[in-house]
Amino acid sequence: EEEVVESGGGTVQPGGSLRLSCSASEFILRSYEVTWVRQAPGKGLEWVAYISRGDNNIFYADSVRGRFTISRDADSDSVFLDLTNLRPEDSGFYFCGRLGGGGPIESWGQGALVTVSS
Amino acid sequence: QSVLTQPPSVSGAPGQRVTISCTGGTSNIGAGYDVHWYQQFPGRAPKLLIYVNTLRPAGVPARFSGSTSAPSATLAITGLQAEDAATYYCQSFDKGLMGWVFGGGTEVTVL
Numbered sequence: 001e002e003e004v005v006e007s008g009g010g011t012v013q014p015g016g017s018l019r020l021s022c023s024a025s026e027f028i029l030r031s032y033e034v035t036w037v038r039q040a041p042g043k044g045l046e047w048v049a050y051i052s053r054g055d056n057n058i059f060y061a062d063s064v065r066g067r068f069t070i071s072r073d074a075d076s077d078s079v080f081l082d083l084t085n086l087r088p089e090d091s092g093f094y095f096c097g098r099l100g101g102g103g104p105i106e107s108w109g110q111g112a113l114v115t116v117s118s
Numbered sequence: 119q120s121v122l123t124q125p126p127s128v129s130g131a132p133g134q135r136v137t138i139s140c141t142g143g144t145s146n147i148g149a150g151y152d153v154h155w156y157q158q159f160p161g162r163a164p165k166l167l168i169y170v171n172t173l174r175p176a177g178v179p180a181r182f183s184g185s186t187s188a189p190s191a192t193l194a195i196t197g198l199q200a201e202d203a204a205t206y207y208c209q210s211f212d213k214g215l216m217g218w219v220f221g222g223g224t225e226v227t228v229l
Contacts, residue, residue, distance in 0.1 A: 035218070037164075037220075044120065044207065044220060044221075044222050044223040045156075045158075045164065045207050045209075045220040045223070046220065047209075047217055047218040047219065047220060050217070050218070059216055059217050060217070061215075061217055062215065062217075095163055095164070100166075100169065102152055102154075102169055102170040102173075103152060103154070103169075103170075103211065104152075104154035104166050104169035104170070104209070105154070105156070105164070105166060105209075106166050106169070106175065108163040108164055108165070108166075109163065110163055111163055
């Protein structure tokens, strides 16, 4: 079964950094556009970042631009989200998603939990 | 404050029809960008329910349907079932923000 898998969550102090990874099971991730969406505890969904198949288009939400970086690695067929200068309000589950035709998030990972706390 | 506005909650008895509105503006739904809908259960990842305004992925029951009338979209559940109790989110693209936007989510309660 095709699955998206996130890893790399954890607890970090304010101002700290984390790297989240997104990989694929039973499909080739580099053939797809990929996005990250986060959800604070008890809150709604918030789009975070997007990367196109060829890396030529990258977009960020205003709330993370300049602090988060999305990238791909062809060798590992992974997508990364580097989180720096973290704030308590960045805490939550981070979902990696594979985009389908027409732009919907057709496949979601199980989520990686990020906790920013002193 | 979400760019796309949804009612916080809707409820209905089993078998009834309920609708969830998603109201945007001239930079997103009103500009012709597609709307997608997701269903989420507590503690679980969201699941794609409706894409490109009206299309259902394989395996999604036919009682779920989507429609648009810019600058709004609507998700309808016809013949509500107990298993439909969940939170539903709409999503579109916003050309002013140059990014994707979600509605705040609507919790559906089956009475």
